[in-house]
Amino acid sequence: MTTPAPIAHLSRRYRFSASHRLYTDHLSFEENEAIFGKCANPNGHGHDYGLTVTVAGPVDRDTGFVMALDELDATVRREVLDAYDHRFLNVDVEDYFDLVPTGENIVMRIWDRLDAPLGHMLRRVIVDETRNNRFEYSGPNAEVR
Amino acid sequence: MANVTISRRFDFSSSHRYYRADWTEAENARVFGLCALPNGHGHNYTLEVAVAGDPDPDTGLVINLVDLKSAVGGVLVRFDHKHLNLDTPYFTDRIPTTENLATVLWELIVESLASLPAFLAGWRLTRIRLYETEDLFVEYYGEAA
Numbered sequence: 001m002t003t004p005a006p007i008a009h010l011s012r013r014y015r016f017s018a019s020h021r022l023y024t025d026h027l028s029f030e031e032n033e034a035i036f037g038k039c040a041n042p043n044g045h046g047h048d049y050g051l052t053v054t055v056a057g058p059v060d061r062d063t064g065f066v067m068a069l070d071e072l073d074a075t076v077r078r079e080v081l082d083a084y085d086h087r088f089l090n091v092d093v094e095d096y097f098d099l100v101p102t103g104e105n106i107v108m109r110i111w112d113r114l115d116a117p118l119g120h121m122l123r124r125v126i127v128d129e130t131r132n133n134r135f136e137y138s139g140p141n142a143e144v145r
Numbered sequence: 146m147a148n149v150t151i152s153r154r155f156d157f158s159s160s161h162r163y164y165r166a167d168w169t170e171a172e173n174a175r176v177f178g179l180c181a182l183p184n185g186h187g188h189n190y191t192l193e194v195a196v197a198g199d200p201d202p203d204t205g206l207v208i209n210l211v212d213l214k215s216a217v218g219g220v221l222v223r224f225d226h227k228h229l230n231l232d233t234p235y236f237t238d239r240i241p242t243t244e245n246l247a248t249v250l251w252e253l254i255v256e257s258l259a260s261l262p263a264f265l266a267g268w269r270l271t272r273i274r275l276y277e278t279e280d281l282f283v284e285y286y287g288e289a290a
Binding site: 003004005006007008009010011012013014054058059061062063064065066068069070 | 178
């Protein structure tokens with residue numbers, strides 16, 4: 001019997017720049033301002049987002065890889081970066097046509113975009129909105145720890 | 146138990162090459178790209194070592210950082226300013242990918258920590274995180290499948 005393959009978690013960090021506005025049509029302008037403050041300003045504002053994607057699996061004996069990096073890069077580019085980078089999320093990205101593009105919602109929508117294309121090897125998504133604001137999501141079935 | 150995690154960061158620099166002698170040049174180039182170039186290349190690695198346990202009631206320490214530093218330092222001296230393929234004995238049967246390097250370091254650090262006089266204090270190694278670059282890292286928790 002062969003020795004068990006170690007399970008490693010591989011993370012790669014990407015960047016995209018986008019604008020957004022925290023505002024919902026379900027509330028009045030005054031209510032939006034009370035909840036979202038300056039993030040509700042009519043014309044939106046932008047961030048340089050950091051996106052860290054973690055996949056996990058057995059380390060391949062031949063290559064020493066959990067997943068080929070070019071495959072991971074191409075998937076993240078195709079599924080997320082091409083749609084998000086240099087866009088106004090509320091207006092240009094269908095994920096947010098009826099959803100406020102908060103960091104919480106962005107990290108969950110990115111999970112949904114990546115999980116199946118990455119063969120369900122996805123374990124964690126981290127969105128850094130600024131250097132002080134970070135959002136992490138490990139899928140609907142994960143325990144928070 | 147094990148309700149506080151302490152983590153320390155270490156730096157080391159090494160060179161490596163991704164190449165399998167049992168594959169053709171073309172196959173190596175296809176799978177490993179630039180990493181297969183004949184003379185290797187190097188990285189500034191950063192390693193974070195996390196240990197968890199209950200703080201000692203007398204000292205307030207989970208582990209004495211001096212012990213952690215000497216145990217991990219004793220391992221890393223075998224890798225720092227070395228060529229991983231040529232100057233270490235660990236990659237004769239596997240490629241020195243970040244995944245494989247992380248699992249090798251885990252085994253050596255576990256061994257090194259077990260030789261500490263304070264090993265019986267109840268803490269355990271819970272995670273290592275190895276950065277190859279700022280945008281690429283591997284986490285290993287000692288799991289296998």
